[in-house]
Amino acid sequence: MSSQELLNLPVNTLEGAPTTLGAQSGKAILAVNVASKCGLTPQYATLEKLAQEYAERGLAVVGFPCNQFMGQEPGSPEEIASFCSTTYGVSFPLTEKIEVNGEGRHPIYAELVQAADAEGEAGDIQWNFEKFLIGADGTVLNRFRPRTEPDAPEVIAAIESALG
Template identity: 50%
Template sequence: MTTITDLSIRGADGAPVALDRWAGQVLLIVNTASQCGFTPQYEGLEALYRRYAERGFAVLAFPCNQFGSQEPGDAAEIASFCSLTYDVTFPVFAKIDVNGAAADPLFDRLKAAAPGLLGSQAIKWNFTKFLVNRSGKVVRRYAPTTKPEALAADIEALL
């Protein structure tokens, strides 16, 4: 059986990045946007990353422009925004689609493993979060309204 760490994704520079780089770690995978009402969650995501990184935890952010065109920038603009505004140090990857025919295979796999409300696989908005255990299995999906600090107990349980 394959896990999400068997996939490759595109880094912010467009080059392929193998997710097996994070094999054996607890991951929080998030679709993000820099002009969204939930954008301040970058601060909470960074706090979680700094709190748990040494114990084998990583946040992986995937900018997405599919919801209200709230991520219009290119990779350099997104990286600059994340760094300067929220002091983000976790990886922010290339902008992707999370829904539709062009959806990135990573998000197709995440959505299939952890459907949303009433079994819906569609991502409803920016800052939908997926928690992945050390074996690469998706264990939980969180709504955009769920603040990162509310995930601490679930993360600790997996570390």
């Protein structure tokens, strides 16, 4: 699959409207599988901060709610939206709840999991809040594992590089 095709894979917004990653036209994208009841959930605050700080330079953060890790995203779309906005002030786009591993893995994640992390490991998503930096052209540039904070030096360096 070409990098441009990744940008054109269909996904629905949290509200159920059809969209694609390409809707963030011309922007680098930080794609993150998210959950509301995880020990890593406070990363939402840092993701929102990055979304605000880098928006004008061309970064979009996109959250993909997922309930595959110990049922840590059990909510309805309305509950997820309410939690994210009231608890963390999330303004970046969220998609419908998807699966990131297994037979029901969303096609976007079927592509993303082929990317290797800094240790050269590709494959299944390890846990909530795994991060992928996608260039404006749809090329997967970097993969950061769940415990890597969104504002870790290596993530910031990768975002800076992607934005030129």
